Amino acid sequence: MAISDALLSRLADPDLLPAAGLVDGRWIEQVPGGATFAVTNPANGEEIATLPDMGAAETAEAIGAAYRAQKAWAARTAKERSAALRKLHDLILAHVDDLGTILTMEMGKPFGEAKGEVRYGAAYLEWFAEEARRVQGDVLPGQQGDKRVLVLKQPIGVVGMITPWNFPSAMLARKMAPALGVGCAVVAKPAEQTPLSAIALARLCERAGLPAGLFNLIVGMDGPAIGKAMCADTRLRKLSFTGSTEVGRILMRQGADHILKLSLELGGNAPFIVFDDADLDAAAKGAILSKYRNAGQTCVCANRIYVQDGIYDAFADKFAEAARTLRPGDGFVDGVDMGPLIDADGLAKVEDHVADALSKGAELVAGGSRSNAGALFYEPTVLRNVTADMKLAREETFGPVAPLFRFETVEEVIEQANATDYGLAAYFYARDLSCVWRVAEALEYGMIGVNTGIISNEGAPFGGVKQSGLGREGSRYGADDYLEMKYVCLGGV
Ligand SMILES: NC(=O)c1ccc[n+]([C@@H]2O[C@H](COP(=O)([O-])OP(=O)(O)OC[C@H]3O[C@@H](n4cnc5c(N)ncnc54)[C@H](O)[C@@H]3O)[C@@H](O)[C@H]2O)c1
Numbered sequence: 003m004a005i006s007d008a009l010l011s012r013l014a015d016p017d018l019l020p021a022a023g024l025v026d027g028r029w030i031e032q033v034p035g036g037a038t039f040a041v042t043n044p045a046n047g048e049e050i051a052t053l054p055d056m057g058a059a060e061t062a063e064a065i066g067a068a069y070r071a072q073k074a075w076a077a078r079t080a081k082e083r084s085a086a087l088r089k090l091h092d093l094i095l096a097h098v099d100d101l102g103t104i105l106t107m108e109m110g111k112p113f114g115e116a117k118g119e120v121r122y123g124a125a126y127l128e129w130f131a132e133e134a135r136r137v138q139g140d141v142l143p144g145q146q147g148d149k150r151v152l153v154l155k156q157p158i159g160v161v162g163m164i165t166p167w168n169f170p171s172a173m174l175a176r177k178m179a180p181a182l183g184v185g186c187a188v189v190a191k192p193a194e195q196t197p198l199s200a201i202a203l204a205r206l207c208e209r210a211g212l213p214a215g216l217f218n219l220i221v222g223m224d225g226p227a228i229g230k231a232m233c234a235d236t237r238l239r240k241l242s243f244t245g246s247t248e249v250g251r252i253l254m255r256q257g258a259d260h261i262l263k264l265s266l267e268l269g270g271n272a273p274f275i276v277f278d279d280a281d282l283d284a285a286a287k288g289a290i291l292s293k294y295r296n297a298g299q300t301c302v303c304a305n306r307i308y309v310q311d312g313i314y315d316a317f318a319d320k321f322a323e324a325a326r327t328l329r330p331g332d333g334f335v336d337g338v339d340m341g342p343l344i345d346a347d348g349l350a351k352v353e354d355h356v357a358d359a360l361s362k363g364a365e366l367v368a369g370g371s372r373s374n375a376g377a378l379f380y381e382p383t384v385l386r387n388v389t390a391d392m393k394l395a396r397e398e399t400f401g402p403v404a405p406l407f408r409f410e411t412v413e414e415v416i417e418q419a420n421a422t423d424y425g426l427a428a429y430f431y432a433r434d435l436s437c438v439w440r441v442a443e444a445l446e447y448g449m450i451g452v453n454t455g456i457i458s459n460e461g462a463p464f465g466g467v468k469q470s471g472l473g474r475e476g477s478r479y480g481a482d483d484y485l486e487m488k489y490v491c492l493g494g495v
């Protein structure tokens with residue numbers, strides 16, 4: 003197994019990146035039969051790593067290791083667990099350049115954005131290093147004179163984690179922080195396209211002194227087989243998944259036999275609404291940030307932009323002018339604003355959505371074709387005069403395409419914005435206080451950005467409603483997903 007010289011030569015600390023998974027404190031560089039899989043740089047198609055193709059057998063072994071390690075970890079004081087998370091946080095920040103380099107090489111996002119993702123993930127370690135020390139139970143009055151009611155909060159046990167390729171560092175950090183903080187053990191499986199960021203985090207867990215078996219990492223191509231092994235193993239008490247709604251549905255079905263507890267962070271289809279009284283410059287800037295961050299490959303990015311009639315043309319001109327200035331290219335090149343799409347399937351979906359919209363009457367205002375920056379690059383694209391019958395109104399485009407819908411009344415746009423099975427994030431720009439309250443209350447989403455296009459932070463409860471998921475990550479609410487509540491009835495008092 004190997005990491006390419008092209009990648010290792012860019013690292014100040016090559017030891018950060020073994021070509022291996024981690025089970026019970028042992029780095030697994032080879033699996034029986036020798037199966038391997040390749041990791042490629044989406045910016046240029048170059049192979050940057052060859053890794054062992056771990057599967058169901060290694061997953062079962064990792065669950066066993068986690069099961070053995072978890073009880074002792076839960077018996078540590080919250081202060082001790084907090085100190086370990088703080089150490090991991092500090093190590094991540096000390097290696098932010100190498101972790102950002104690894105992320106850009108395996109996922110393609112611009113280096114500055116990659117370092118921002120690493121810091122964002124570290125912020126969850128810091129938050130739950132503090133939160134871990136504030137997990138408390140309760141003592142309630144008994145309903146009979148000789149009874150006392152005690153409520154205990156205890157860690158749920160072994161937690162499986164399956165994460166996506168679009169934020170390969172932060173999505174894992176956002177899960178492992180509360181889980182480890184409250185006393186759980188972890189078996190993590192990153193996306194096959196982007197396993198290297200997770201390997202580096204596993205290495206830093208080792209350096210932070212986490213006990214062997216507490217954090218285990220399964221790298222492999224066969225997500226379905228690994229997921230089935232997790233769902234079938236009753237030693238695993240919780241599965242935390244971030245990815246598509248389609249896979250989240252599969253995992254729910256697979257976990258049903260054991261009533262497996264789930265946290266699901268799934269797909270989105272965010273409406274971004276601009277009302278007549280909005281600050282036009284701020285709205286255009288917020289929409290650009292929300293739409294084109296990570297080349298539009300973000301679960302909370304604006305997928306549908308609704309602009310009220312009175313300012314539609316002015317907004318469309320301002321937004322398109324800003325979109326045209328964005329530069330697709332290799333994430334290590336200064337001045338590049340957008341990386342590539344992750345793979346050919348992602349590019350094909352973007353092209354399909356644009357072609358479908360144009361065939362149904364949409365007007366191209368900017369972009370609309372592949373970029374000459376490379377095989378998987380697509381220009382920042384703006385479409386106007388789009389309608390609800392187009393695919394990009396119903397499906398998550400997951401690419402740098404901004405469809406501008408026109409609307410007249412508040413009631414009309416709320417109905418259109420809610421006309422989706424998704425319910426993750428929504429945004430709107432308005433200044434009238436009554437409008438802000440009524441629209442925020444009427445939108446059926448787990449997260450609402452008002453006069454801002456960026457809402458994600460460690461102190462807020464991140465998550466969706468409808469088919470965008472279950473549970474929350476971050477904030478003081480995020481610890482609950484990894485805790486069980488136990489009621490103790492004390493009699494004979
Ligand atoms: N809500 C959020 O916080 C959030 C964050 C990032 C991405 N997403 C969503 O994820 C999707 C894009 O990411 P993706 O393409 O990696 O999603 P995906 O669902 O294809 O894959 C996500 C993970 O699941 C694994 N997987 C695939 N099939 C599986 C199966 N049958 N059983 C178990 N695991 C399986 C993959 O290997 C990967 O690790 C988009 O829909 C996006 O909106 C949501």
Ligand SMILES: O=C[C@H](O)CS(=O)(=O)O
Nearest residue numbers: 168169299300301302458
């Ligand atoms: O893709 C969805 C992630 O949750 C991105 S972020 O949390 O908004 O940065």
